[in-house]
Amino acid sequence: MNRFRTTQAFALAAALLVPLTACSTKAAPPASGSAGGIKTGPxxxxxxxxxxxxxxxxxxxxxxxxxxxxxxxxxxxxxxxxxxxxxxxxxxxxxxxxxxxxxxxxxxxxxxxxxxxxxxxxxxxxxxxxxxxxxxxxxxxxxxxxxxxxxxxxxxxxxxxTYGIELVNGMDFLVKKARLKPGDKVGLVYQDGDYGTNAATGARYAAEKAGLSLVEQTVKPTDTDMTAQVTALKAAGVKAVVLAVTPAQTASLVGVAASTGLRVPVLGSSPAFVPQLLGTPAKPALEKMLFVSTGAPALSSxxxxxxxxxxxxxxxxxxxxxxxxxxxxxxxxxxxxxxxxxxxxxxxxxxxxxxxxxRTLDAFDNGLGSVQDYSDPAEAPDRKTYVLQPAAGVPGGLKTVQDATEVPALAGYLAAHNG
The missing domain is CATH 3.40.50.2300 (Response regulator)
Structure with a gap:
């Protein structure tokens, strides 16, 4: 498959997430009553x-x-x-x-x-x-x-x-995986909107603490071909890449990177991967290059x-x-x-x-992840994340690479950004 056809295949790999603009509506206050000694409502x-x-x-x-x-x-x-x-x-x-x-x-x-x-x-x-x-x-x-x-x-x-916490924790893993040193360049590709912005905030904080230089690329939700981003990152000499994009964009970027010689570790936030990507031409590159930082354990756990x-x-x-x-x-x-x-x-x-x-549930635990604290709406209830890797043939298409972890740098990030 030539490079042009490969790029086309990766660009069409999966469905997009499409963030849209906000609006508001009005509603009447809820009514309340009682039944059997218990106060009730709608x-x-x-x-x-x-x-x-x-x-x-x-x-x-x-x-x-x-x-x-x-x-x-x-x-x-x-x-x-x-x-x-x-x-x-x-x-x-x-x-x-x-x-x-x-x-x-x-x-x-x-x-x-x-x-x-x-x-x-x-x-x-x-x-x-x-x-x-x-x-x-x-x-x-x-x-x-x-x-x-x-x-x-x-x-x-x-x-x-939160997406920011995912990438603060995840970049600690990436630094070790890619053997990054102060002064090294790391690509950051993120989507416009709340999702990408929050993730990018976490990535920037972690990069600063590690002494890394970020090469940033912003993408639109409708972008499917990441060739231009890969070209820019390769020219900059990045040694790893961080993603806060859709699954389709992940498949395109990782696939095109592999086909053009930019074979470096890639860290994605939780929305960046779905198992359907393992049915696309990007599968071999995803299994070798991609890692996903997420608050949920692998379904193969x-x-x-x-x-x-x-x-x-x-x-x-x-x-x-x-x-x-x-x-x-x-x-x-x-x-x-x-x-x-x-x-x-x-x-x-x-x-x-x-x-x-x-707000009374300050130690919620259903066995699917870390114990979570829901007592304060201003705080993320969980601060630990897993690092998973795509793997065909296992439930959910992901295997565990690193168990739930909260890195030391996260305390400073939360003090500055609160999630």
Whole structure:
């Protein structure tokens, strides 16, 4: 395959993530009442608790959205089979926003009066568009997106770590893997928007602490061919590359780099890889060159809770391909049901009561990763990340290279940037 055809193949490798612009909408304050001595609010009846899920089932991140939703439904089914929460069956009210901000706003307006909490709102851009409305309605909302810009809102909660933390921890690994020394050049390719900006902040901080010189390249969400970026990085003489891009862009950059002789370690943030990339021409280069920094362990891990999740998911959805979003869905689902259980013990299932209950979970642990602290909305609940590597033939297409780690430099980063 000649270089031009190779570049074309890598550029078309996978679907894109498309961040969009923000907007807002208004809603009436939620009503409350009581039932059986327990204070209640919207989405609560004597027999049911209804939770919302706004996700992407038809757009550029549909593979991840679908997997996360199915993992949430799996957990809810298991909870309901064991008697539910507070004597009530849990129901998911699901709407597909196709990763479109306007559709997300419309769907939120429709479901908001009917739900007790939002079990997942996929997308940092979608969440940013709805922040004011979420807070106005006191609606606890778990976010499927880890931009630090979403920290500090009382009713909005990231699940796990942030993109900045991923790269501060991950670059410590990269320095060792690439044997980097002060003065060495490292490429930083990142996407415009909250995701890329937050990740780049972490990469810059880590590079400064290690004495490295960054060669930065910004890409648009719609860019698919990374030839120009690779050419610039190769000319600059970089010895490693850091990515905060979409999976398609990862496949293009790593594939083109390998085909043009820039065979250096590449570190990607968590959204930069999906297992579908191992079905593209970039597969050999990805398996050799790419590493992924993420707050979730590999689905190929031997952790008992991960093994059980994989087995349960495969049993319920035998035709579906596993990816890391399965863990995101499972963690979000357990977090919201644990929160509801805490609210039930406090005899307050109103919206404010549910958010208050979440803040009591300062040592949340479902066995899928590190113990997390949800007591402060201004802080990321998890500071540890794993380093994984693409590997065909294992669940989720990733294997563990480094277990959960919090590097010493992270304390200074959090003091300066708070995520």
């Amino acid at each position: 989405g609560i009846t004597d027999s049911t608790i209804t939770l919302g899920v706004l996700t992407d089932l038809s757009g550029p991140t549909a593979a991840m959205g679908k997997s996360s939703l199915q993992a949430q439904q799996l957990h809810v089914d298991q909870i309901n089979s064991a008697g539910g929460v507070c004597g009530r069956q849990v129901k998911l009210l699901v709407r597909d926003h196709g990763y479109d901000v306007q559709k997300a706003v419309g769907a939120f307006t429709e479901v908001q009066p009917q739900i007790a909490a939002m079990a997942q709102l996929l997308g940092s851009g979608q969440t940013a568009a709805l922040l004011d409305t979420i807070e106005r309605n006191s609606l606890l909302t778990l976010v499927g997106g880890n931009s630090a810009s979403l920290l500090g809102h009382p009713h909005v909660q990231l699940v796990g770590t 031997e952790k008992p809770a991960v093994v059980k999740l994989v087995a349960d998911y495969r049993r319920k959805y035998p035709e579906e391909q596993l990816n890391q979003a399965v863990e995101i869905g499972a963690v979000s689902a357990k977090l919201i049901t644990d929160t509801l259980q805490a609210a039930c013990r406090g005899k307050d299932l109103s919206r404010d009561g549910i958010t208050t209950a979440l």
